[in-house]
Amino acid sequence: MIRGVYVLGEQENMIYSKEYTKSETRADLVEFLVNLTHFLKTMELESKTEFMNVAGSRIFYSQREPFTFIFVADKADDATQIEEKMGQLVDSFLRDYSNLALANQSLAGFDEKVDEIAVTMVKVAILGFAGVGKTTTLHLLRGETLPLVHDPTIGVSIKKLPEEISNANIVLWDLAGQSRFSILWAKMIANAQVVVIVTDSTLENVLRSKKLVSLVKDEVPDAKVIGIANKQDLPTALTPERVGQILGVATYELVAIDISYRDRLIQIIRRAILEGKAEVKNA
16 A cells, blocks of 8 residues: 655655655655655656665656656555556646646645545455444444444444555445344455454354354455454453464454554554455465
């Protein structure tokens, strides 16, 4: 997923920049990009898009005199897809905004165009049997007031994560866990990039949830599957390690009614998205 978009001018000046992730080293990054632009002017890129790996990032760059276009993305991103997005951005800029940039005028509308090209929609399905805490997990992820009573989901609840994660708009699908809705599960998880299997960490529920893992692997084999061992505050809860052994997927602890777990859970989902993309690419 693209972390930042930059357009530099003839004097290596920053014409446009947009970051989708916060960084305490932005000044260092901008200095690096300016120096990179100066170096690229000594090369013949022939309007191609190329990239280099820097720490945990992959920097894509393309030149169309007098402009240099740069994407900072994750290493796990598919290079071909990022190059296609770069081509879209370059074509749009040269067609609609280059004269404005040369005249030092406002690039009205370009910010929206960047979002249209750069932002990725990711479907994350939350699957589990009734009463395991799926909807509470959804409220936790969205930073909403956590429910005090169990209100069963009917069918499916579709919500967007309020903030972008590394330039991805996360759409959360909370699937009803009652047995009468099981005929819908295969259809509802279609095209999901990540499927989160939530259990209540009891042995009975974890054993039942194994068939959910099998369902996901049959219906959406390219999806990244992770387990969430919820209700870890209860004395009968199996450890996340034991739940993971039974389910056969990486599993993480959760107490969905505890707001302190929110940031950790968001990072788990972000990592699952990146790992899933990398696994598909290497398959």
